[in-house]
Amino acid sequence: MQMKILSLAFIFVLILTKITNALPINSDLGLTPYKGETILRTQTRYTLKTDDPTDKNRESEVFVIPFVGVYGFTAKASMLVKIPIVHKELRSQNESNRGDHGLGDITVLGKYRIHTKNFKGGTSRLSLIGGLELPTGEDNETDSMGKLPPPLQLGSGSVDGIVGAAYTYQTLGHEFDSDLRYIFNQEANDFEFGDIFRYNFSYQKRILPVTLPDKGVYSQWNALLELNGVYANRAESLRSEVASSGGHTxxxxxxxxxxxxxxxxxxxxxxxxxxxxxxxxLETDFVLALSVRYQF
Amino acid sequence: MNGILIMKTKVSLLLVLSLMFFTFLFPVGAEEQNQKAIIKVEGLYCPFCSYGLEKQVKKIKGFQSVQINIKEGTAEIEFKPGVKIQEKAILTAVEDAGFDLDGVQWLKEDREK
Incomplete structure (x- = not known):
């Protein structure tokens, strides 16, 4: 099955390269907003997990709507604030459903562009990223069965540091983005999520218009293919490792x-x-993301 | 009597010639032409980023209109007549948009220096 998917992905990449720009959807990018620019982005992300290795037939649904605001203080320095609205639900065969919904942990990130190489019809840029995930989401929610386990809480309860870097190479015909990010999770309520390392690669091709107009500004359609990796360390509860936590996806x-x-x-x-x-x-079946960005 | 007539004719002729001379020097009713510049921009790569250049160029004193050509990496900017345009202001606008200025070509010679 995985070979079939990889084959399809390979064909997709081939098609992309045969066609003749863009922004990554699940990855970050090395570009920064222009001085005084405000970009608002709202996204809906739906994650379904049904593959339960135990006989409990558990299923998990997570629905997140992050509202993101980005502001460019200068052409090189910008700030991002992400406010997520979260819905989490865990269903299992012999137990009642558990979960919560509401405000999640707010993320505040700063980005500074350290490398720029502009040329006719393209650019190459590298930015450094740093910030915090703030404990604004509920982390002590209970239901009829008691306190919700930490993965079902809306927030981690801790202030977590984030560092990373993002690179973009973009021309009129195609774009490549890559970003690396490390999240230092801290302890709260005698529980500490494992640190998280994210790595993303994104390739984009303009599919329409096939030929660019000689004059003016146009709109375009892009096809994208991304590789999004998440590596999480094991969590700790009361300073002991949690066996069913962490891993690589x-x-x-x-x-x-x-x-x-x-x-x-x-x-x-x-x-x-x-x-x-x-x-x-639980293993993830898929994640579906839809988003809109608007700049002022 | 005849002398007065000759004097009046001479004065009238002088007035007409003076009027013609000054009209030639300072044409009445002729409008000042707008100033146009084509700027070459490096790093222009997509419609979303071109909006940033448009916004920054609009901040230049004397701005009238702009047409950005993404494919060519150029922007044709028209400025109001009679306003002194500093090329440094154009450079700042391009850099604040995150791009590099590769050159400015003025299309009108009557631009105020």
Whole structure:
């Protein structure tokens, strides 16, 4: 099955290279907003997990709507604030459903562009990223069965540091983005999620218009293919490792995108091609993302 | 009597010639032409980023209109007549948009220096 998916992905990449630009959907990018620019982005992300290695037939659904605001203080320095609205639900055969919904942990990130190489019809840029995930989400929620386990809480309860870097190479015909990010999770309520390392690679091709107009500004359609990896260390509860936590997941994420002068509409389907999870964790079936960006 | 007539004719002729001379020097009713510049921009790569250049160029004093050509990596900017345009202002606008200025070509010679 995985070979079939990889083959399809390979064909997709070949098609992309035969066609003749863009922004990644699930990855970050080395570009920064212009001085005084404000970009608002809202996204809906739906994650379904049904593959339960135990006989409890558990299923998990996570629905997140992050509202993101980005502001460019200068052409090189910008700030991002992400406010997520989260819905989590865990269903199992012999137990009642558990979960919660509401405000999640707010993320505040700063980005500074350290390398720029502009040329006719393209650019190459590298930015450094740093910030915090703030404990704004509920982390002590209870239901009829008691306190919800930490993965079902809306927030971690801790202030977590984030560092990373993002690179973009973009021309009129195609774009390549890559970003690496490390999240230092801290302890709260005698529980500490494992640190998380994310790595993303994104390749985009303009599919329409096939031939660029000689004059003026146009709108375009892009096809995207991303590789999105997440590696999580084991969590700790009362200073002991949690067996069913942490692991490595790699998604192959094809997507489509409309880019206008002020608006971007985009959609991505993330399919896991590698899931090496510790213990009896639910495996992800897919993640579906839809988003809109608007700049002022 | 005849002398007065000759004097009046001479004065009238002088007035007409003076009027013609000054009209030639300072044409009445002729409008000042707008100033146009084509700027070459490096790093322009997509419609979404071109909006940033448009916004920054609009901040230049005397701005009138702009047409960005993504494919050519150029922007044709028209400025109001009679406004002194500093090329440094154009450079700042391009750099604040995150691009590099590769050159400015003025299309009108009557631009105020």
């Amino acid at each position: 790699l998604f192959l994420s094809p997507g489509i995108q409309y880019v206008g002068p002020r608006l971007v509409y985009e959609s991505s389907f993330q399919y896991p091609i590698l899931q090496d999870l510790n213990g009896d964790q």
